[in-house]
Amino acid sequence: MSTAGDDIAHEQAQEYEALLQFLYMAPVGLVQLAADGAIQMLNPVSAQLLMPLSRDGGLTNLFEALAPVAPDLRQQCATFAAPQGTICDAVRLYVHADDRSGGPQVMSLSMLKLNADRLMAVLADVTAQDRRERQLRKTDAWLNAIMTNITDYALVCLDRQGRVESWNESIERVTGYASAAIKGQHYARFYPDGATTEAQQLDRLREADENGWTLDEGLRLRADGTEFWGSAMISPLPVRDGETVPPAPQADDEPAYCMIIRDISDRRDASESLRKAAYSDHLTGLSNRRAFFEAADLELARRKKALRPVALIVIDADHFKAINDRHGHPAGDAVLSHLARTMRSVCRQVDVLARIGGEEFAIILPSVALDDALAIAERLRAEVERTPASYEQQPITYSISIGVAVMDDTLDGFDGLIKRADEALYAAKRRGRNQVACWEPPPAEQA
Numbered sequence: 001m002s003t004a005g006d007d008i009a010h011e012q013a014q015e016y017e018a019l020l021q022f023l024y025m026a027p028v029g030l031v032q033l034a035a036d037g038a039i040q041m042l043n044p045v046s047a048q049l050l051m052p053l054s055r056d057g058g059l060t061n062l063f064e065a066l067a068p069v070a071p072d073l074r075q076q077c078a079t080f081a082a083p084q085g086t087i088c089d090a091v092r093l094y095v096h097a098d099d100r101s102g103g104p105q106v107m108s109l110s111m112l113k114l115n116a117d118r119l120m121a122v123l124a125d126v127t128a129q130d131r132r133e134r135q136l137r138k139t140d141a142w143l144n145a146i147m148t149n150i151t152d153y154a155l156v157c158l159d160r161q162g163r164v165e166s167w168n169e170s171i172e173r174v175t176g177y178a179s180a181a182i183k184g185q186h187y188a189r190f191y192p193d194g195a196t197t198e199a200q201q202l203d204r205l206r207e208a209d210e211n212g213w214t215l216d217e218g219l220r221l222r223a224d225g226t227e228f229w230g231s232a233m234i235s236p237l238p239v240r241d242g243e244t245v246p247p248a249p250q251a252d253d254e255p256a257y258c259m260i261i262r263d264i265s266d267r268r269d270a271s272e273s274l275r276k277a278a279y280s281d282h283l284t285g286l287s288n289r290r291a292f293f294e295a296a297d298l299e300l301a302r303r304k305k306a307l308r309p310v311a312l313i314v315i316d317a318d319h320f321k322a323i324n325d326r327h328g329h330p331a332g333d334a335v336l337s338h339l340a341r342t343m344r345s346v347c348r349q350v351d352v353l354a355r356i357g358g359e360e361f362a363i364i365l366p367s368v369a370l371d372d373a374l375a376i377a378e379r380l381r382a383e384v385e386r387t388p389a390s391y392e393q394q395p396i397t398y399s400i401s402i403g404v405a406v407m408d409d410t411l412d413g414f415d416g417l418i419k420r421a422d423e424a425l426y427a428a429k430r431r432g433r434n435q436v437a438c439w440e441p442p443p444a445e446q447a
């Protein structure tokens with residue numbers, strides 16, 4: 001007949017058995033030892049970890065076994081005054097076994113004092129983790145070196161809205177902005193006035209989201225107001241492993257894009273003559289027909305993605321044949337150059353100014369609605385009327401006629417828009433020249 005005492009003893013024996021089973025199976029090395037280091041019990045993982053350190057294959061004392069890599073361990077345990085507690089926690093031990101290629105085995109050791117006579121050692125192989133951490137530290141150091149030493153790249157982190165969130169040291173060298181002064185500013189701050197519109201800035205972020213990156217070249221603005229020729233690449237920060245796709249909604253001010261601004265004035269100088277030859281009108285320096293139609297395609301593609309106005313202005317010098325006849329062909333050229341300069345003076349950088357025929361010019365105005373386009377056209381007409389051209393110190397008074405049209409959904413492509421602006425231009429000529437006319441639908445369409 002079993003007594004209550006027998007039952008308790010049996011239960012305790014079962015618990016002890018379960019504990020031994022756990023020690024045996026545990027994925028970390030567990031060693032129970034006496035205060036002098038004598039090993040009382042060790043599980044298979046710890047035997048495996050300690051074996052390379054044992055000179056004779058026998059593992060009887062942990063302090064002796066670990067002496068080559070942790071010579072102070074015995075002393076440390078002996079001087080640990082508290083009755084129990086953690087003597088050391090996850091100390092890294094580097095084991096240089098002769099047959100190991102690819103670096104030392106790295107062990108982590110924690111020592112616990114259980115009571116005055118008993119210690120417990122917890123050992124784990126952290127070789128892979130240690131290598132990963134070193135690799136990360138090395139990569140960090142490289143990145144740091146790149147970020148701080150490259151002189152002609154400014155690296156900027158932007159938030160979802162395109163506002164500067166962080167930057168590298170070069171931002172000051174490239175843009176002249178003290179880093180603290182630029183935090184929270186929109187990246188348009190690096191563009192001269194009129195070189196980009198709000199809609200274009202959003203387009204670029206969207207383009208980066210869709211294609212992985214977006215790159216543009218053009219004039220950039222330094223803090224002191226001077227300009228330089230730069231490229232700006234924006235790419236979205238990668239979605240981290242394990243994050244949901246599409247990514248979880250991000251707070252507005254978290255970093256979302258990386259922007260790299262580079263001063264490429266030198267490269268631009270070298271390629272500028274080639275670029276000019278291919279895309280500029282030789283007389284006026286404005287875009288030529290080819291550049292104009294390429295820019296038009298791009299603008300219309302962007303408009304398709306985000307509905308927004310696009311206006312077109314076409315300009316024709318009045319009675320130009322008579323100017324040539326009266327003053328000579330070179331004087332006519334001077335008038336065309338004067339007209340180009342005047343166009344530049346009333347337009348933004350983001351507008352596309354082109355000479356598309358002999359004495360015919362055009363301007364694409366992105367994100368400009370009809371009323372504003374008419375106002376710009378009128379300003380241009382008035383400016384030409386107010387300031388005559390000059391050739392060999394002789395003023396040459398001339399005038400221009402202008403047609404204005406805006407893109408709408410009834411139009412299929414850019415040809416339709418040009419046709420409308422041309423119709424408006426002819427209307428301006430018909431009505432007596434030196435005036436602006438807006439395209440109007442024919443009476444049948446109006447009804």
Ligand SMILES: Nc1nc2c(ncn2[C@@H]2O[C@H](COP(=O)(O)OP(=O)(O)OP(=O)(O)O)[C@@H](O)[C@H]2O)c(=O)[nH]1
Pocket residue numbers: 283316317318319320321322324328329330331332333336357358359429433
């Ligand atoms: N100087 C100069 N003249 C040019 C150039 N290209 C075209 N032309 C001249 O521009 C004139 C255009 O004349 P037309 O098309 O008859 O028109 P217009 O005299 O301006 O009259 P409206 O347009 O009806 O006001 C022609 O005489 C061309 O020779 C150029 O590059 N330089």
